[in-house]
Amino acid sequence: MTSRWTTAVLDTDLPGGWAVARSPEGFLFDDNGALFPREWLKRQDLSILAEHGIGHLDGEPVYLLELHSPLDIPGCHWKGLRAFMLEGDHTLYKVLGYAAQIGTWAREHRFCGSCGKRMSQIPLERAMYCDACDLRHYPRISPSMIVLITRGDEVLLARSPRFVTGVYSTLAGFAEPGESAEDCLVREVREEVSIEVKNIQYMGSQCWPFPHSMMLGFHAEYAGGDIVPQEDEIEDAQWFNVHDLPPLPASRSIARYLIDLYVARRLGHAEPVLPG
Numbered sequence: 001m002t003s004r005w006t007t008a009v010l011d012t013d014l015p016g017g018w019a020v021a022r023s024p025e026g027f028l029f030d031d032n033g034a035l036f037p038r039e040w041l042k043r044q045d046l047s048i049l050a051e052h053g054i055g056h057l058d059g060e061p062v063y064l065l066e067l068h069s070p071l072d073i074p075g076c077h078w079k080g081l082r083a084f085m086l087e088g089d090h091t092l093y094k095v096l097g098y099a100a101q102i103g104t105w106a107r108e109h110r111f112c113g114s115c116g117k118r119m120s121q122i123p124l125e126r127a128m129y130c131d132a133c134d135l136r137h138y139p140r141i142s143p144s145m146i147v148l149i150t151r152g153d154e155v156l157l158a159r160s161p162r163f164v165t166g167v168y169s170t171l172a173g174f175a176e177p178g179e180s181a182e183d184c185l186v187r188e189v190r191e192e193v194s195i196e197v198k199n200i201q202y203m204g205s206q207c208w209p210f211p212h213s214m215m216l217g218f219h220a221e222y223a224g225g226d227i228v229p230q231e232d233e234i235e236d237a238q239w240f241n242v243h244d245l246p247p248l249p250a251s252r253s254i255a256r257y258l259i260d261l262y263v264a265r266r267l268g269h270a271e272p273v274l275p276g
């Protein structure tokens, strides 16, 4: 199966194509979705911070207009990426997720982190360049591990104070310098619930553009210790029986996939597909 969406670095001097507009309030959309004819969109009175050619959707070029601020356009509204993830068409979410990461990177890499001078984008490469330092700055990706810990028919789920009321999820955390994904997993599990794990198994990965995580998904078995939730980070953590689960995270998250997969295997049901 060929993908409808492929990323590319396109020349912004060429006319035509589709465009998405992103401001601190999210993406612009109307009844037809979030893709607008680019020439029409550029004729609106937008405060454009930067323009990027980001790829092809069904063979048509797609551009991102990264804006300083949102603008009122009749019939149009602004909506955050998370809402597109929860409700929208999956391909559109992939386009917007990529656009969001490119927009964030471009916004946060206008000046060199080493000497402070203004940088310029390298033509046809996704990199900002500092002439004075001869330094290239590429889009930032933050590796994060996520793990479902199990003990027979039980799964360990926790909730952070940031979660929607009632929802429990798998444990997750950002990798630190010097760590392998497995080191990170063991440290995060110790920090967040104070238990030990064994038989760590890699299950798959997912881009999580909030704002730039690369989720590395694992399954691990309980090896010892009693749950002690980390103060401030973990509001509650419990063992839940696969027959009696609490409200779970969104179905497009790898957290949900890891839980659904284990439950499906345990109960002999059809296995879910890893969401992209």
Ligand SMILES: NC(=O)c1ccc[n+]([C@@H]2O[C@H](COP(=O)([O-])OP(=O)(O)OC[C@H]3O[C@@H](n4cnc5c(N)ncnc54)[C@H](O)[C@@H]3O)[C@@H](O)[C@H]2O)c1
Binding pocket: 142, 144, 146, 169, 171, 172, 173, 174, 175, 188, 206, 208, 210, 211, 213, 215, 249, 253, 254, 255, 256
């Ligand atoms: N897709 C999914 O299913 C899913 C599920 C759970 C978490 N996540 C994502 O995983 C990531 C990590 O989870 P977490 O929030 O529990 O992390 P965490 O347990 O490491 O704790 C978050 C803390 O890490 C620090 N931090 C923030 N950004 C960082 C970075 N880039 N590198 C290192 N440290 C950083 C901050 O102090 C922040 O408060 C987040 O982006 C979260 O949204 C995704």
Ligand SMILES: [Mg+2]
Binding pocket: 171, 172, 173, 192
């Ligand atoms: Mg965490």
Ligand SMILES: [Zn+2]
Binding pocket: 112, 113, 114, 115, 116, 117, 130, 131, 132, 133, 134, 135
């Ligand atoms: Zn520099």
